Amino acid sequence: MMVAHSIFSLREELRFYVRRYAPDIDSFCGKALMEDHQTAFIAPQRLKGTEAFLATELLTSELSRPVVEAVRSAVNDVCWRQSYGLDDANFDQDYLDNYGWFNLIAPSGPFISDSLRLSIGFWGQGLHYPHHWHEPEEIYLTLGGTAIYISEGRASVEGGPGTTICHYSNQSHALDFSKAPLLVAAFWRGGELEAKPRL
Numbered sequence: 001m002m003v004a005h006s007i008f009s010l011r012e013e014l015r016f017y018v019r020r021y022a023p024d025i026d027s028f029c030g031k032a033l034m035e036d037h038q039t040a041f042i043a044p045q046r047l048k049g050t051e052a053f054l055a056t057e058l059l060t061s062e063l064s065r066p067v068v069e070a071v072r073s074a075v076n077d078v079c080w081r082q083s084y085g086l087d088d089a090n091f092d093q094d095y096l097d098n099y100g101w102f103n104l105i106a107p108s109g110p111f112i113s114d115s116l117r118l119s120i121g122f123w124g125q126g127l128h129y130p131h132h133w134h135e136p137e138e139i140y141l142t143l144g145g146t147a148i149y150i151s152e153g154r155a156s157v158e159g160g161p162g163t164t165i166c167h168y169s170n171q172s173h174a175l176d177f178s179k180a181p182l183l184v185a186a187f188w189r190g191g192e193l194e195a196k197p198r199l
């Protein structure tokens with residue numbers, strides 16, 4: 001099975017955005033974003049959170065809109081997943097019905113990299129992503145909507161389309177979606193790239 005055209009288009013839109021508008025992310029990723037990745041077919045999967053994403057109008061900017069549109073076009077070709085379940089504190093059914101993410105670049109594919117993970121995540125308005133941390137360093141790139149980014153050791157930042165937020169290895173952080181939903185690209189490097197964050 002081949003990796004769908006829409007997934008290639010989404011990678012191109014993100015590369016274009018990063019190359020022109022996000023030099024911090026470009027240098028964070030090094031070659032791992034722009035290289036000619038091997039691919040792995042991953043069976044598509046939709047979640048309730050996928051439907052919630054499709055039903056949500058997101059604030060975008062002129063610059064981020066093409067990326068958000070590329071995400072919408074790839075919705076049926078990617079594998080939507082969740083890191084948490086009902087066994088995790090602070091995650092209930094309403095949370096799980098309005099949230100999801102998929103990998104674009106990761107050790108497991110669809111674009112294969114051992115040194116970079118790029119995933120796209122959606123959270124509906126009203127949710128709160130409690131404090132969590134992970135070994136990989138991270139940069140969030142806000143694509144659509146707005147979040148209040150709460151990071152240990154610094155003042156909270158309310159960020160809309162184009163806002164980037166960095167976390168060092170194991171820096172605790174939380175996200176507040178009380179004001180708006182969020183579509184975000186998360187870039188990870190170093191450490192165990194596909195491990196579940198700790199809560």
Ligand SMILES: [Fe+2]
Binds near residue numbers: 134138167173
């Ligand atoms: Fe994170």
